[in-house]
Amino acid sequence: MTGAIKPKHQRLVLLVLALVALIAAGLLAAWALRNQASYFYLPSEIVAEPPEQDRAVRLGGMVEAGSIVTAADGMTISFIVGDGEARVPVTFTGIVPALFVEGSGVVAEGSMGANGTFLASNLLAKHDENYMPRELEGMTTEEVRANVEGTLE
Numbered sequence: 001m002t003g004a005i006k007p008k009h010q011r012l013v014l015l016v017l018a019l020v021a022l023i024a025a026g027l028l029a030a031w032a033l034r035n036q037a038s039y040f041y042l043p044s045e046i047v048a049e050p051p052e053q054d055r056a057v058r059l060g061g062m063v064e065a066g067s068i069v070t071a072a073d074g075m076t077i078s079f080i081v082g083d084g085e086a087r088v089p090v091t092f093t094g095i096v097p098a099l100f101v102e103g104s105g106v107v108a109e110g111s112m113g114a115n116g117t118f119l120a121s122n123l124l125a126k127h128d129e130n131y132m133p134r135e136l137e138g139m140t141t142e143e144v145r146a147n148v149e150g151t152l153e
Contacts, residue, residue, distance in 0.1 A: 044085040050112055059118050060107045092120040099125035
């Protein structure tokens with residue numbers, strides 16, 4: 001008898017090795033991304049169970065009317081994000097998106113500070129459902145439809 005493995009057993013060993021490699025790759029990817037995940041919170045969720053400090057999270061809600069205050073440096077703003085149940089103070093330093101206004105939706109990326117203020121590193125302003133590109137403003141519904149259909153041809 002020779003010590004060679006039968007072809008049937010070779011395929012089985014290769015299949016097992018491929019499965020082990022696939023599982024190892026998945027576990028390695030999950031381990032590498034464990035701190036990169038950015039969780040999304042509503043203000044009521046942050047108030048109920050605040051995330052640990054310096055953990056990257058996203059806070060989404062509505063910018064409360066009358067809450068935007070610009071600091072003396074002109075680059076730092078403070079505002080309140082609410083969801084009808086809770087309110088979270090937010091501070092952001094940087095260039096504010098053009099669509100960022102009171103009463104609009106916002107997603108702030110950042111982390112919770114020691115004093116309960118959300119420290120935003122990035123702001124994503126949401127437009128309302130009535131958004132209209134500049135190119136189509138002032139057109140009637142029929143003109144818009146014709147314009148859109150013309151681009152599809």
